[in-house]
Amino acid sequence: MTAVIEARGFGWRHAARRTWAVRDLTFTIEAGERVLLLGPSGSGKSTVLRALAGVLGDSDDGESAGQLLIDGRHPTRTIGHQALVQQDPDSQIVLARVGDDVAFGCENLRVPAEQIWPRVDDALVRVGLDVGRDHPTAHLSGGQKQRLALAGAIAMRSDIVLLDEPTANLDPDGVDEVVDAVAALVADRHRTLVVVEHRVEAWAGLVDRVIVLSSEGTLLADGPIGRVLADQRQSLLAAGVWVPGVPIDVDPLDHDRPASGPAPLLADDLVIGRDTALREPMTVAVERLSTVVTGPNGVGKSTLALTLAGLLRPISGSVRADPQLRGSLSPDPLRWKSRQLAGRIGYVFQEPEHMFVTSTVREELALAATTGAEVDELLARLHLDHLAAANPFSLSGGEKRRLSVGVVLGARPQVIMVDEPTFGQDRTTWHDLVRLLMGLAHDGHALVQVTHDQPFIDVMGQRRIDLRNRERVSAP
Amino acid sequence: MRSPVLEKLNPVTSLAIGLVLLLPLVVTIDWLSATVVLAALVVTVVAARVPIVPLLRRSVPLLVVAPIGATSMALYGQVGGHVWWRLGPAVVSDQSLVLAAAVVLRVFALGWSAIVLGSAMDATRLADALSQVLRLPPRFVLGTVAGARMVGLFTEDWQALAHARRARGLGDAGRLRRWFTVSFALLVFAVRRGSVLATAMEARGFGGAPRTWARPSRLGRIDAIAFGLALLVAILAVVAAVGFGTAWVY
Numbered sequence: 001m002t003a004v005i006e007a008r009g010f011g012w013r014h015a016a017r018r019t020w021a022v023r024d025l026t027f028t029i030e031a032g033e034r035v036l037l038l039g040p041s042g043s044g045k046s047t048v049l050r051a052l053a054g055v056l057g058d059s060d061d062g063e064s065a066g067q068l069l070i071d072g073r074h075p076t077r078t079i080g081h082q083a084l085v086q087q088d089p090d091s092q093i094v095l096a097r098v099g100d101d102v103a104f105g106c107e108n109l110r111v112p113a114e115q116i117w118p119r120v121d122d123a124l125v126r127v128g129l130d131v132g133r134d135h136p137t138a139h140l141s142g143g144q145k146q147r148l149a150l151a152g153a154i155a156m157r158s159d160i161v162l163l164d165e166p167t168a169n170l171d172p173d174g175v176d177e178v179v180d181a182v183a184a185l186v187a188d189r190h191r192t193l194v195v196v197e198h199r200v201e202a203w204a205g206l207v208d209r210v211i212v213l214s215s216e217g218t219l220l221a222d223g224p225i226g227r228v229l230a231d232q233r234q235s236l237l238a239a240g241v242w243v244p245g246v247p248i249d250v251d252p253l254d255h256d257r258p259a260s261g262p263a264p265l266l267a268d269d270l271v272i273g274r275d276t277a278l279r280e281p282m283t284v285a286v287e288r289l290s291t292v293v294t295g296p297n298g299v300g301k302s303t304l305a306l307t308l309a310g311l312l313r314p315i316s317g318s319v320r321a322d323p324q325l326r327g328s329l330s331p332d333p334l335r336w337k338s339r340q341l342a343g344r345i346g347y348v349f350q351e352p353e354h355m356f357v358t359s360t361v362r363e364e365l366a367l368a369a370t371t372g373a374e375v376d377e378l379l380a381r382l383h384l385d386h387l388a389a390a391n392p393f394s395l396s397g398g399e400k401r402r403l404s405v406g407v408v409l410g411a412r413p414q415v416i417m418v419d420e421p422t423f424g425q426d427r428t429t430w431h432d433l434v435r436l437l438m439g440l441a442h443d444g445h446a447l448v449q450v451t452h453d454q455p456f457i458d459v460m461g462q463r464r465i466d467l468r469n470r471e472r473v474s475a476p
Numbered sequence: 477m478r479s480p481v482l483e484k485l486n487p488v489t490s491l492a493i494g495l496v497l498l499l500p501l502v503v504t505i506d507w508l509s510a511t512v513v514l515a516a517l518v519v520t521v522v523a524a525r526v527p528i529v530p531l532l533r534r535s536v537p538l539l540v541v542a543p544i545g546a547t548s549m550a551l552y553g554q555v556g557g558h559v560w561w562r563l564g565p566a567v568v569s570d571q572s573l574v575l576a577a578a579v580v581l582r583v584f585a586l587g588w589s590a591i592v593l594g595s596a597m598d599a600t601r602l603a604d605a606l607s608q609v610l611r612l613p614p615r616f617v618l619g620t621v622a623g624a625r626m627v628g629l630f631t632e633d634w635q636a637l638a639h640a641r642r643a644r645g646l647g648d649a650g651r652l653r654r655w656f657t658v659s660f661a662l663l664v665f666a667v668r669r670g671s672v673l674a675t676a677m678e679a680r681g682f683g684g685a686p687r688t689w690a691r692p693s694r695l696g697r698i699d700a701i702a703f704g705l706a707l708l709v710a711i712l713a714v715v716a717a718v719g720f721g722t723a724w725v726y
Contacts, residue, residue, distance in 0.1 A: 053679045084679040090629055091672035094622045100600055103690035108681030116690040138628060152680060311639045342645030354636040368645060411645060
């Protein structure tokens with residue numbers, strides 16, 4: 001076996017930062033090895049992958065220390081030999097048609113035109129993407145888009161595949177698709193795999209070695225997956241890693257509890273959709289309990305939540321608010337003024353950043369909350385006190401998610417809708433969020449949560465609206 | 477809306493034809509030159525089997541623009557011949573009515589040439605042609621095409637941002653102010669997505685270096701013929717206008 005990747009005291013400091021993102025990293029990875037890179041958020045896992053991909057930039061972008069080599073050369077000189085798949089499926093596609101996008105890398109590597117198309121076809125077969133070369137990339141699902149990115153790597157004949165949380169934005173079906181495609185690629189023990197992912201379970205069967213980074217960006221552990229997971233169990237759990245076999249640390253809500261009071265929102269014969277009807281007419285009641293909305297991608301879970309929340313006009317039918325919720329306002333939340341709506345129905349969007357409008361965490365919370373004491377109380381409840389002056393956009397993924405729930409709570413809505421609260425979250429954030437939401441359910445809020453996450457459904461699903469079947473649905 | 481014949485044209489040729497047809501339409505203002513170009517377009521639509529229904533559907537904006545232009549020309553255009561109607565500065569005469577008709581023809585000539593030529597154009601093929609035929613820098617051309625593809629994502633971001641503002645109680649502000657705050661937020665997302673895309677492109681070897689092309693873009697005989705015909709139509713239009721004395725109405 002030959003070492004393909006070699007780090008000798010490697011370090012990198014981003015130009016805008018004072019501390020090193022990673023430092024003193026020394027390891028070698030042999031050809032055909034499959035490595036899982038773990039560590040708390042901010043430990044520099046992505047920095048290592050970007051360095052390996054050769055896209056960290058030059059001395060204007062930051063300072064480097066030591067050496068990081070691929071086949072004895074600087075990674076910027078071996079592009080094509082290694083390929084990178086990033087987290088966001090939408091932002092990585094270059095061209096409008098599937099075949100053209102796969103060919104893009106080959107063209108850049110100056111592969112002669114007559115060799116490109118056979119490579120493209122072969123790559124598409126290997127990732128199981130049989131939609132045809134001319135299929136529009138915009139029509140692919142998340143899992144298909146990530147497999148398209150993989151196909152681009154194969155067509156370049158990359159024998160080092162670098163994956164940066166490739167499944168964090170995908171539903172369970174998408175996760176399986178991508179993991180299976182990667183498994184098929186590395187099956188011959190020819191390709192080297194380095195994957196960053198905190199959901200270990202999905203990848204545990206595939207990788208044979210784990211490298212753990214500390215929160216300071218140094219090497220914490222390195223060894224066979226079984227041994228590292230056992231030895232480093234506590235530090236991995238503290239780092240938010242989903243260590244396989246460790247059960248969830250919260251008790252489920254009481255699934256038999258009756259709703260406290262009448263349903264705040266009711267809808268009969270509601271047809272949801274943005275321009276065209278997504279489903280048959282449905283009857284829905286939002287109770288003062290914790291409700292989960294489930295079903296595969298594209299069946300209208302978010303559309304239903306947006307419609308119930310008075311944000312999206314239904315195709316036909318209407319949503320009616322109970323007098324206890326609306327007071328003297330019109331029964332239809334769509335007709336309420338924005339301020340009136342915020343004080344009654346809160347909505348936490350799938351992408352927390354869509355919700356932020358100010359430049360500090362404190363201001364963000366103060367927009368809806370009335371007193372400074374309330375803001376302080378919210379900061380403490382969200383564990384964001386130490387970040388009160390930070391810019392919301394600069395927070396980590398988990399902190400952003402907590403803040404996005406917090407900004408809704410300030411207005412004291414009785415009904416709260418949450419779109420994919422636990423999507424791609426690490427174990428620590430997952431527990432923080434679930435405890436926060438459970439507290440709200442206990443206080444008599446009506447919660448409606450769109451989710452794919454089975455453990456979340458198990459603990460939070462006092463009621464379930466399952467949109468799996470395409471016919472008429474109703475809440476049990 | 478795809479014409480099997482026009483799709484064979486190199487996109488650069490389509491661009492060139494568009495420019496050549498534009499020329500007689502902007503240097504003259506009469507009805508005859510516009511009629512010549514329009515007639516040539518009608519022949520092209522039939523001969524190149526351009527689907528008619530989509531063409532008409534896309535012509536709807538022209539039905540709005542043409543009467544506006546024609547009305548103002550009829551009222552305020554060059555006065556000459558019999559005067560039919562007069563109110564203050566507005567004068568409807570033989571001359572101004574002829575000019576008004578010319579405006580209608582001209583709007584359709586311009587509009588249809590853009591619709592017919594533009595509809596067969598595909599962003600990826602255009603990028604191939606601009607880089608390979610016109611030798612524009614691929615870094616610039618492909619960067620633009622990849623960026624333009626993200627506009628669809630921006631529409632989704634825009635909707636979510638607007639919904640989030642209403643949900644947070646910030647949606648009662650004036651429409652204009654809301655538009656500005658949402659636009660600014662959208663910019664932040666555009667930069668973020670753009671940098672992921674740039675990383676993805678760089679990781680796949682995209683940069684200043686020479687590259688090969690999976691889709692060769694060349695000019696062929698059909699391009700020469702099409703461009704020659706367009707040039708002929710343009711010359712004919714100007715010559716006819718000058719020859720029949722319709723070009724210079726003053």
